[in-house]
Amino acid sequence: MMTRSPQGRTNRLTRPSVAVAAAVAVTAGVVAAAPDAKTAEPTPKLSLIAASTSVTLDSWKEDPGVYLDLGTYLTSENGAFELKVTRKSYKDPVVASQVFRNGKKTTTKALPAGLVKDFSGLPDFAQIKLTDAAGRTVLSQTEAFCPNNASGRVRPDAPANSKYPQSCPVNPFTLGSVWGVENGWASNTYAGHYTKPVQLAAGTYTAKINVTKKYRDLFGIANQTRTVKVTVRERSWEEPPPVPAGSRSAASAHQGHGEDAGHAGHAGHEGHGKAAAPAAHAHGAPARTEAPTARTTGAGATFNVGHGPYPPAPAALPWALKKESLQREAFSAAKAGDRAGQTDGSRQAPGAEPNAKRPTGKAVVPDVPKPDLRSLPAYGITVSDGYQEVPGKDYLAFSANVWNAGPAKLVVDGFRSPGKELMDAYQYFYDAAGKQVGYTPTGTMEWDPRPGHEHWHFTDFASYRLLKADQKESVRSGKEAFCLANTDAVDYTVKNANWHPDNTDLSTACGQENSISVREVLDVGSGDTYTQDLPGQSFDITDLPNGTYYIQVLANPENRLKETNHNNNSALRKVVLGGKKGARTVKVPAHHLVNAN
Numbered sequence: 001m002m003t004r005s006p007q008g009r010t011n012r013l014t015r016p017s018v019a020v021a022a023a024v025a026v027t028a029g030v031v032a033a034a035p036d037a038k039t040a041e042p043t044p045k046l047s048l049i050a051a052s053t054s055v056t057l058d059s060w061k062e063d064p065g066v067y068l069d070l071g072t073y074l075t076s077e078n079g080a081f082e083l084k085v086t087r088k089s090y091k092d093p094v095v096a097s098q099v100f101r102n103g104k105k106t107t108t109k110a111l112p113a114g115l116v117k118d119f120s121g122l123p124d125f126a127q128i129k130l131t132d133a134a135g136r137t138v139l140s141q142t143e144a145f146c147p148n149n150a151s152g153r154v155r156p157d158a159p160a161n162s163k164y165p166q167s168c169p170v171n172p173f174t175l176g177s178v179w180g181v182e183n184g185w186a187s188n189t190y191a192g193h194y195t196k197p198v199q200l201a202a203g204t205y206t207a208k209i210n211v212t213k214k215y216r217d218l219f220g221i222a223n224q225t226r227t228v229k230v231t232v233r234e235r236s237w238e239e240p241p242p243v244p245a246g247s248r249s250a251a252s253a254h255q256g257h258g259e260d261a262g263h264a265g266h267a268g269h270e271g272h273g274k275a276a277a278p279a280a281h282a283h284g285a286p287a288r289t290e291a292p293t294a295r296t297t298g299a300g301a302t303f304n305v306g307h308g309p310y311p312p313a314p315a316a317l318p319w320a321l322k323k324e325s326l327q328r329e330a331f332s333a334a335k336a337g338d339r340a341g342q343t344d345g346s347r348q349a350p351g352a353e354p355n356a357k358r359p360t361g362k363a364v365v366p367d368v369p370k371p372d373l374r375s376l377p378a379y380g381i382t383v384s385d386g387y388q389e390v391p392g393k394d395y396l397a398f399s400a401n402v403w404n405a406g407p408a409k410l411v412v413d414g415f416r417s418p419g420k421e422l423m424d425a426y427q428y429f430y431d432a433a434g435k436q437v438g439y440t441p442t443g444t445m446e447w448d449p450r451p452g453h454e455h456w457h458f459t460d461f462a463s464y465r466l467l468k469a470d471q472k473e474s475v476r477s478g479k480e481a482f483c484l485a486n487t488d489a490v491d492y493t494v495k496n497a498n499w500h501p502d503n504t505d506l507s508t509a510c511g512q513e514n515s516i517s518v519r520e521v522l523d524v525g526s527g528d529t530y531t532q533d534l535p536g537q538s539f540d541i542t543d544l545p546n547g548t549y550y551i552q553v554l555a556n557p558e559n560r561l562k563e564t565n566h567n568n569n570s571a572l573r574k575v576v577l578g579g580k581k582g583a584r585t586v587k588v589p590a591h592h593l594v595n596a597n
Contacts, residue, residue: 043100044079046221048072048211049154049186054229057200061236065197068128070228072209073186074145075154081147081219082164082180084108085119086493090173090377090592094118098219111218119174121146125215126189129208130200130230138205139198142212143191147179151187158184165499169489171401171529172596173376176493205230354519358415359426364438365562368431369408369496372564375462375553375571376401376490376527381597383584384538394584395538396575402462402555403490403527406497410522410561412458412484414445416515422446423518425458427561442560447513455483455510456518463557464532466539467550467572474549475539483510486526497525546578 051071059066074081082099096116097108117123125145130138146168153159164180181187189209210225380399385391404410408430414423423445429438445456461484466475486501501523511518522528532538539551555569579585588597 043220044081044181044183045077046081046181046219047075047077048189048209048221048224048226049075050209050226050228052228054231056231056233058235059200059202059232061234064199066200066232067190067192067197068143068195068207069188069190069192070128070207070209070230072126072189072226072228073151073154074147074181074189074211075186076181076183078183080164080180080183082178083111083147084176084178084493085116086176086491090594093593115214119169119177120144120194121168121179121191122215124212126191127210127212130205131208133204138200141198143189144194145187145189145191146194147181147187149188149190149192151181151185153184154186155184158182163499165489165492167489171376171488171490171527172379172594173401173591174488174490176491177489178492178499200232202232202234205232354413354415354517355428356517358413358424358517359428359439363440365440366429366431366438368429368437369406370429370562370564371408371410371522371524372405372568373410373522373555373561374403374405374568375555376403377571377573377591377594378464378551378553379573379596380531381551381573381575381586381588383541383579383586385582392542392582393540394542394581396466396541396551396577396586397532397538398464398551398573399529399531400462400464400551400553401488401490401527401529402522402553403488404522404524405491405494406524407495407564409496409498409524410484410563412442412520412561414456414458414511414518414520416517423456429562440562442562443558445518449513454513456515456520457483458520460558460560461556462530463554464537464539465552465554466541467552469548469550471550471572474544475541484520484522484528485510486521486523487529488527489525490527492525494525498523499525501526541577541584542581544577547576549575549577551575 049072051073055069055071057066057068080101082101083096084099085094085096087094093114094116095113096111098111100107100109115122121144123144124142126143127140128143129140132138148165148168150166151162159182162180162182162185164182165178168179169177207228207230208225209228210223211221213223215221216223378398378400380397382397384395384397385393411428411430412425413428414425416423424441425443425445426439427442428436429440431437443459445458448455448457465473468474489499491497492499502521510520550572553571553573556563556566557569559566573591574589576587576589577584578587
């Protein structure tokens with residue numbers, strides 16, 4: 001499923017995220033005492049707080065820019081703050097409503113039309129103003145806010161875990177999302193990699209942060225400006241990390257991080273194919289060790305801030321690392337790509353365990369809820385060459401996603417007979433109580449030994465075709481076998497959507513060469529994105545005439561999997577090829593209201 005080009009580039013789709021902070025430590029007295037749960041009104045009380053009165057931000061000489069994680073949070077008391085964000089189709093705009101829950105009673109209130117334009121968060125939510133030591137304004141901007149940002153509790157009697165998803169989706173063809181700040185929790189207002197880093201010279205600044213007036217009026221947030229002292233320090237990859245006065249030497253401090261890295265960063269590194277090796281610095285310096293995972297605290301899953309160029313990772317999605325960077329106080333040369341039990345190195349995700357034995361007795365497909373596999377239109381469409389493998393060729397590369405609209409999750413187990421190359425695959429079925437009540441054979445799983453893959457693929461899950469203007473097949477992708485993982489939150493508003501799926505990256509469920517069995521799951525509401533950009537997967541367009549074509553993404557092409565509806569498995573995306581051999585071009589018209597290639 002995950003492939004790597006000769007240059008070491010990962011083909012697993014990468015995207016930025018706004019899950020940007022570890023758990024919040026709030027001093028006593030900042031947040032009012034919690035109201036009694038029995039007498040509380042269902043309307044949440046929202047407040048902007050600052051976890052600290054000062055922060056230190058780094059600007060790297062090799063990649064200058066400061067990410068403005070100022071440590072401000074939106075808290076929700078007197079109930080959870082919840083928003084439902086949907087669109088009926090790609091022909092319709094995104095709409096949002098606030099959800100109020102009072103016991104078994106649920107009511108909603110529509111937010112103003114046009115307020116929310118996509119699924120990345122509330123636009124222009126926080127107003128940030130920075131002044132330098134002389135009082136001159138050096139920056140004034142607004143940032144979007146994803147209520148699902150990594151967060152933590154602000155009081156000990158708050159729910160131990162947040163029920164809300166842990167990021168806002170950025171797939172351009174997302175259909176529905178749920179955003180929320182749990183009662184008694186706080187969510188970071190930093191917009192993460194939805195915003196660009198700002199250029200600030202080393203020195204001290206004063207930041208003033210407030211919620212913009214339209215949201216204060218809409219949600220009843222007090223007009224309170226938070227002030228944070230900001231110290232910007234310039235650092236370099238060539239220099240050792242700074243050591244606070246009175247602490248150990250730089251060398252011993254760095255060594256200590258290395259030990260932590262061995263525990264947190266390398267715990268599952270072995271066994272998942274060939275892990276990306278640390279790379280030497282461009283200037284010839286020795287390779288740096290992989291960055292350790294910083295310990296996080298608080299209730300529920302929390303994630304590293306992602307300082308510097310590291311995109312912070314949300315819980316349910318396998319974001320890969322895109323650049324070399326420094327993380328906190330340790331050097332890193334982590335390459336893009338999933339590693340065993342990890343996504344970007346900031347967390348570990350358990351994989352669903354397969355049944356201990358293959359099923360026995362008569363195969364039965366019971367009358368119970370089944371998954372509904374659907375395809376999203378292709379996106380991330382570009383023209384690439386054949387790299388070193390097939391020079392002189394032109395390829396049409398693209399990303400594709402098949403998702404599960406439910407109401408039941410797709411569960412496929414593979415079992416290997418000793419000595420056999422293929423696993424026998426079985427689809428399982430469950431009743432409303434979650435009890436397994438049937439199964440059916442559904443093809444095979446095969447081991448892919450190629451570097452960058454090295455995991456078990458379920459055959460015939462999806463296929464990709466490039467169709468001519470008359471929608472007759474012109475070119476077919478060779479990619480049809482996959483390892484399933486819940487990479488994208490496509491629609492968390494559908495019935496039985498799981499906001500916290502388990503197997504969220506390749507390494508959680510795809511097995512090893514010596515595996516005797518594996519389980520691959522596509523949960524309700526989530527989809528699995530694959531990037532076809534290597535020869536054999538992308539479309540060879542070298543000799544195709546210029547003109548209009550359609551990329552077809554087809555789920556369950558042989559109908560081997562049992563699902564509720566086989567009539568919604570195909571999605572088309574129009575493309576227009578141009579240019580000359582060796583310099584082909586592609587234009588991607590908007591798909592209704594979605595103008596993303």
